[in-house]
Amino acid sequence: MYKFEKLAQSIRQMIEEGIWKAHDKLPSLREQSELSGYSLMTVLNAYQELEAQGWLYAKDKSGYYIAERAELEISQKEAPPAQEKIQINSVVFNYLKDTQAPDIVPLGSAFPNPELLFNSKFMQLLSQHAKRKNSYLNHPNMPPGNLELRQIIAGRYQLQGISCHSDDIVITSGALDSLNLSLQALTQPGDFILLQETVFYGAWQAAERLGLNVITLPDHPESGFDLKAFEKALKQYPIKVCWLMLNAQNPIGYTVSAEIKEKIAQLLAKYHVHLIEDDVYQELNFGKEKPVSVKYFDQQHLVLHCGSFSKTLGMGARVGWVFAGPYSNAIQHVQLMSTLTVSPLLQNALVDFVAHHHYEKHLRSLRRALDQNKKRFYQELKARLPTDCKIHYYPTGYFLWVELPTDMDSQQLYTNLLAQDISIAPSLLFRPKHQAQNFIRLNCSFDWNDKLAAAVDQIVQQIETHKKA
Ligand SMILES: Cc1ncc(COP(=O)(O)O)c(C=O)c1O
Known part of the structure; x- marks a missing residue:
């Protein structure tokens, strides 16, 4: 933080605490400089910053004053409600551990397909530098x-x-x-x-x-x-x-x-x-x-x-x-x-x-491959999933966000699929404060193959079983 920002922050704090009220006059630049130990330039920058943000206004030749807007903003800020404690670390820890198994179908993985990321020129440069x-x-x-x-x-x-x-x-x-x-x-x-x-x-x-x-x-x-x-x-x-x-x-x-x-x-x-x-x-x-x-x-x-x-x-x-x-x-x-x-x-x-x-060249082929794999995965998934599921498709990145029937718990689906060596990423990992947990994230950066098709069939089967229950 620059010095002027530090000073501006402490002045703002005094306004927020009600020590200075609307239309109170601030110490002159020289007085403030003596009081705070900052240079005149730093004080001027801090006052100008607060003026630009609407906390102060300047009167010709008279100095800087607290703006009414500042008081208004403070009175509008509610006392923050007590916040629920976030407890996500053990959920993420278990998910990261579970998805490390060597033979798992990595639909829940956060990482793009390593085959697409491997670049022989980069390896060559790395070995030369080594x-x-x-x-x-x-x-x-x-x-x-x-x-x-x-x-x-x-x-x-x-x-x-x-x-x-x-x-x-x-x-x-x-x-x-x-x-x-x-x-x-x-x-x-x-x-x-x-x-x-x-x-x-x-x-x-x-x-x-x-x-x-x-x-x-x-x-x-x-x-x-x-x-x-x-x-x-x-x-x-x-x-x-x-x-x-x-x-x-x-x-x-x-x-x-x-x-x-x-x-x-x-x-x-x-x-x-x-x-x-x-x-x-x-x-x-x-x-x-x-x-x-x-x-x-x-x-x-x-x-x-x-x-x-x-x-x-x-x-x-x-x-x-x-x-x-x-x-x-x-x-x-x-x-x-x-x-x-x-x-x-x-x-x-x-x-x-x-x-x-070399990086630009690598990015061009990576983008092409991800685009192809994502489109193929989307088509295969769409053809298989029941119509009450919704796939959120966007032409970028390598994830698909899938909305399951509203009463389905994706954490339970995750546990069931894990028993079959299939990983998915359940919504609890991403929206721990939310009631609705019927979403999953799927990694679609891999080349479509029989193993992926069988894993998707398993997901569909789990959804159908849930609907019949
Ligand atoms: C959204 C997002 N931000 C940050 C990261 C961390 O990136 P890095 O591996 O470079 O630390 C990840 C990795 O999964 C991610 O998905």
């Missing part, structure tokens, strides 16, 4: 990470029209690491965060581990994102951070439109709330253009954008990053006391692979 002493040096690869790799990642943001410098990037051990480090850097136990009602279980796990209160945003049946409900939540609760996934959303699969993303960025600015944007599937679009992110519209450095190579090159290249901007230092602080550093060998091999366009 023979060089320089590839193992600690110093140039410690947080914030390998400079060349950060420059390449910053360049990829610039190609998308997002202003980015290598200093904005922190390299991490995969996206889960970047998401967790970001959340830890921005929150304290007891803070309120906002999550989509149905979302990647990693977000729920992080909230449980860090002792955070979760406010959920209802799923929107058409656009994927309910802007009205979003603004209402930001107005109503003291939300500090949102963690959202808006491209090829896991588990449902939708991609939110650019128009909505722009409005999300505007609302974040209006309420001065941070966003941790999980964008690990951004590269897995089937159309010509990569979808934009909220980061694209972020003018106030409120969005921390997280990405990774693990969904495109596999677990063997589990290197991620966060576009942290001014929070780079705060994130490195947490990183240096937890996951520390990322393999220098992997970072160096990635530099060569991505810089020389």
Whole structure:
């Protein structure tokens, strides 16, 4: 956090606590500078930031005053209701353990088909680097990470029209690491965060581990994102951070439109709330253009954008990053006391692979194969499933979200199928606070074959048996 943001935060807190009321005059720049120990420029930046957010107004030559809007906003924020404790970690632990069995049909797997991720050029570069002493040096690869790799990642943001410098990037051990480090850097136990009602279980796990209160945003049946409900939540609760996934959303699969993303960025600015944007599937679009992110519209450095190579090159290249901007230092602080550093060998091999366009070539063939496999899986599934089941199909990523008959419990289905060496991902993993648990996520990145057909037949049989009971 910049110094001016720290000062703005503490002034905002004093307004929220009622120490300053509407139309009270703030100390002059010089007085505030003497009081706080910050420079005049820092104080001016903090006042201007609060003015832009509607907390203060300026009177010519007279100084800065507390705005009425500020009082209004505070009175509108409800005392947060007692939050139910999140308890998801053991459910996720059991699911991850269960799906590790070697002969299991991996329809519940979170990982794309490794056959599609394997790239011989990357392996070749890795083995060349493995023979060089320089590839193992600690110093140039410690947080914030390998400079060349950060420059390449910053360049990829610039190609998308997002202003980015290598200093904005922190390299991490995969996206889960970047998401967790970001959340830890921005929150304290007891803070309120906002999550989509149905979302990647990693977000729920992080909230449980860090002792955070979760406010959920209802799923929107058409656009994927309910802007009205979003603004209402930001107005109503003291939300500090949102963690959202808006491209090829896991588990449902939708991609939110650019128009909505722009409005999300505007609302974040209006309420001065941070966003941790999980964008690990951004590269897995089937159309010509990569979808934009909220980061694209972020003018106030409120969005921390997280990405990774693990969904495109596999677990063997589990290197991620966060576009942290001014929070780079705060994130490195947490990183240096937890996951520390990322393999220098992997970072160096990635530099060569991505810089020389091998990555783009790999992405093109990966997208083609995922598109084909997903379409085939969808057709086979649709032909088999009873008509009261609904498949949510989106042309991106490698998951299908399937709605089963309303009275069916997908956790029970999961247990029954596991006994037959078939894994699926039940909805409890993604929407632990929701009543309706009749959904499953299926991984459709594999080439269609007899084993998959037999597994799908088993799912259908279980549904039919349930309906007859
Ligand atoms: C939505 C989502 N975010 C983050 C991650 C973690 O990515 P990584 O393997 O790069 O840590 C996953 C992995 O399954 C994911 O599905």
